[in-house]
Amino acid sequence: MVINTIGVVGAGTMGSGIAQVAAQSGLQVTMVDVAPAALERAHKSIVSSLDRLVAKDKLDAAGRAQALARIATANELAALRSADLVIEAATENLDIKLKILRELDALLTPEALIASNTSSLSITVLAAVIQRPERFIGMHFFNPVPVMGLIELIRGLQTADATHAAVEALARRLGKTPISVRNAPGFVVNRILCPMINEAVFALQEGLASAEDIDAGMRLGANHPIGPLALADMIGIDVLLAVMDVLYEGFRDPKYRPPTLLREMVAAGLLGRKSGRGFFSYR
Ligand code: 3HC
Numbered sequence: 001m002v003i004n005t006i007g008v009v010g011a012g013t014m015g016s017g018i019a020q021v022a023a024q025s026g027l028q029v030t031m032v033d034v035a036p037a038a039l040e041r042a043h044k045s046i047v048s049s050l051d052r053l054v055a056k057d058k059l060d061a062a063g064r065a066q067a068l069a070r071i072a073t074a075n076e077l078a079a080l081r082s083a084d085l086v087i088e089a090a091t092e093n094l095d096i097k098l099k100i101l102r103e104l105d106a107l108l109t110p111e112a113l114i115a116s117n118t119s120s121l122s123i124t125v126l127a128a129v130i131q132r133p134e135r136f137i138g139m140h141f142f143n144p145v146p147v148m149g150l151i152e153l154i155r156g157l158q159t160a161d162a163t164h165a166a167v168e169a170l171a172r173r174l175g176k177t178p179i180s181v182r183n184a185p186g187f188v189v190n191r192i193l194c195p196m197i198n199e200a201v202f203a204l205q206e207g208l209a210s211a212e213d214i215d216a217g218m219r220l221g222a223n224h225p226i227g228p229l230a231l232a233d234m235i236g237i238d239v240l241l242a243v244m245d246v247l248y249e250g251f252r253d254p255k256y257r258p259p260t261l262l263r264e265m266v267a268a269g270l271l272g273r274k275s276g277r278g279f280f281s282y283r
Helices: 013-024 036-055 061-069 094-107 123-127 161-173 189-205 211-222 228-235 237-251 260-267
Strands: 005-009 028-032 071-074 085-088 113-116 136-141 150-155 177-182
Touching: 005 013, 013 028, 013 036, 013 061, 013 071, 013 136, 036 061, 036 071, 061 071, 085 094, 085 161, 094 113, 094 123, 113 161, 123 136, 136 161, 150 161, 161 177, 189 211, 189 228, 189 237, 189 260, 211 228, 228 237, 237 260
Parallel strands: 005 028, 005 085, 028 071, 085 113, 113 136, 150 177
Antiparallel strands: 136 150
16 A cells, blocks of 8 residues: 555644654655644744754755645644544643544544654554554654654554555654564663663762753763753753653653653653753753
């Protein structure tokens, strides 16, 4: 199956990045969000990301205009009725995702595929609410989507080979490298990356070093492009905590326990870049 029209549910950081990359690759995209303000923010962020590419001669003015013209927006899932593939990139909350998936299942054509960009929830559990779970797959993008080269393709217990093949071809068309992963808590990248960031938060909580020095240590001593605490701010402290909770509960292994500091920060609304403050201030 060749995918030409896609729907993206959720106009947050990930949804807008996915919509942008798909439109730049020649696909027709409809981005849906219940909140008009989120669609406005997404449009602004896509325009500024495309402008950045134009300023660096990576995209010409015509390519910028074509990409923008390929993105439609809507407030209702009904706008996705004829999509070949819908990528769900809504809030990382099981009940919200299940509700969206049930609605999509009732709406889409029988041939349409459904993917979720979940960073932590089980693909098998999400697929279980769909009539045709063989047409469901995890498509995990990385932030910032226009820059990061990877997509994890996560097969649930019932994902069909044909679904995997169609989405693998799409990932390459988007200019990304897909890796195939079996469904398990944290998949591959977050299973390795998030415990490293979690350990940096323990180091801070224990007063081992300042946030600046912990990050400088990993930038200069391990050649990471940004430090783990700055990366936590970029990912979102709430998302990081959700991933650690899933790893901890999924494996019941204390090595994955999140530090109190992480939970406190979420309770205080210090969620990283998106709230203006996390381990560092962005105001
Ligand atoms: N759109 C388009 N281009 C962008 C961009 C965006 N949103 N953000 C950055 N860029 C481009 C810049 O224009 C620049 O391009 P150039 O190389 O041609 O000059 C390049 O990316 C580097 O950007 P900057 O010079 O502004 O800043 P940095 O050198 O610090 O790079 C970064 C930014 C690429 C984000 C880098 O800091 C990085 O790689 N950080 C780590 C990112 C990471 O690990 N992401 C994964 C998070 S985990 C995840 O997403 C999974 C989830 O489930 C939790």
